[in-house]
Amino acid sequence: MNKPKNHILVIFGASGDLTYRKLIPAVFDLFNQKLLPKNFAILGIGRTEMENEDFRNKMQEGIQQFSVTKPSGEDEINSFVNQLYYFSFDTQSPDEYALLKWQLRELDEKCGTDGNFIYYMATPPSMYNVIPAQLAKQGLSDENDGFKRLIVEKPFGYDLETAQKLNNELLQHFKEEQIYRIDHYLGKETVQNLLVTRFSNGIFEPLWNRNYIHHVEITSAENIGVGNRGGYYEGSGAMRDMIQNHLLLLVGIVAMEPPTIIDSTNIRNEIAKVFHSLRPISEEEVPNYVIRGQYIASNIKGEKVKGYREEKGVDPNSRTETFVAMKCFIDNWRWADVPFYIRSGKMLPTRVTEIVIHFKSTPHHLFANNESIVNNHNQLVIRIQPDEGLLFKFGMKVPGAGFKVQNVNMDFHYSDLDSTHLPSAYERLLLDCMLGDSTLYHRGDAVEAAWKFVDPILKAWKNNSEIKVHGYPAGTWGPDVSDNLIDGENITWRYPCKNLANDGNYCEL
Incomplete structure (x- = not known):
């Protein structure tokens, strides 16, 4: 299987439950299978004040509890969490995005990730138009010096009007091929x-x-x-x-x-x-x-x-x-x-x-x-x-x-x-x-x-x-x-059981 290019995964809302239970354990599973690039880092961004070490300790707990491929020892999990960094940041303050740009460039040079960034918005939907706009304002959506990708969690709007508005706003700052609207299904x-x-x-x-x-x-x-x-x-x-x-x-x-x-x-x-x-x-x-x-x-x-x-x-x-x-x-x-x-x-x-x-x-x-x-x-x-x-x-x-x-x-x-x-x-x-x-x-x-x-x-x-x-x-x-x-005589919904097979013999709920 092809390995990804060197990059930094930037998680907005990194102090939240999604990062703790899903994202970091999933990336650790990729690490465990040797599917991550040689030069890789995660920069967690959140309003909660935290040092790098605090963030690493918290994410280590999440890995031990929720990863599919459980860590085999301290050395293995330490080599992964040492690639995690944290930046306390108010995503609603435009002035702070210049500091984020400096932080990213410094981490990129330190880790050798070739200017490739993935931005994951694990935030409330109200931030879906704010963060991309501010990233673009700082030139952090420009792909001249490496790829820039934006992952957006659902909901993608509240109705047709808000979905169209959100799409239009995202496309002002990122191209469609840069936008990844994620649905875990x-x-x-x-x-x-x-x-x-x-x-x-x-x-x-x-x-x-x-x-x-x-x-x-x-x-x-x-x-x-x-x-x-x-x-x-x-x-x-x-x-x-x-x-x-x-x-x-x-x-x-x-x-x-x-x-x-x-x-x-x-x-x-x-x-x-x-x-x-x-x-x-x-x-x-x-x-x-x-x-x-x-x-x-x-x-x-x-x-x-x-x-x-x-x-x-x-x-x-x-x-x-x-x-x-x-x-x-x-x-x-x-x-x-x-x-x-x-x-x-x-x-x-x-x-x-x-x-x-x-x-x-x-x-x-x-x-x-x-x-x-x-x-x-x-x-x-x-x-x-x-x-x-x-x-x-x-x-x-x-x-x-x-x-x-x-x-x-x-x-x-x-x-x-x-x-x-x-x-x-x-x-x-x-x-x-x-x-x-x-x-x-x-x-x-x-x-x-x-x-x-x-x-x-x-x-x-x-x-x-x-x-x-x-x-x-x-x-x-x-x-x-x-x-x-349901149209048709004697036809109803199927009433499934937890068990897929033998459903005619017993039904586990």
């Missing part, structure tokens, strides 16, 4: 494997269209509530937090056309085409296509669980959705009239994210006396998390007289690859940015197209108080009316 191995499953197997791609697929179902469920994030979630909700970015991204990968070659431009072109092909849902049509819900107090395994409106920081009369189920269509040749069903929610029975391809039933039911197989289409289940892998469901004859048919499972689990290191999402994505590969990052036009699709839904909820927010008891699969979205 794209860093998951199983998401990337979806491309391989489709495009390297002759048995799938010929069937991957409206002629053979009845519908596509995408679920992302969490078995926890909002916890201490009630204040944040009140301004977000499930639509902004999950649907607009993570789950529409999965729709894009499932539905995209084969790219001419596997590279950043071609793959992202095809995903953007899917977003532009989504059939618009007008404000008046929202009640027919989208169900929203909010978890209410319940008892789970004998323990009383609070409802959303009882959570800290939540308005007692809140109409913020903690559950969304929706039906959408992609108006192109491949997917005409094939419904895509998407749902996401908090306080559901288990934590699971999966894509289910429901194939059409056979045109002639030779075994029509067996209702169990007639009403169960073949399914390909692509499990993103947990118990990552693939599951294929198809009918087989039960041994004995007659032609009694039952569904059986054929499965593959990533855990079977014992000798293979499965990188964390941030590990994979950070390495790609270091290599200059933006394939697994969002592009500005695709972000705006996704917002354009969900914007009328958000406006309908805001403007029409008659659209219901359905309560559902915590620990259930959301409002029962969400089943009404």
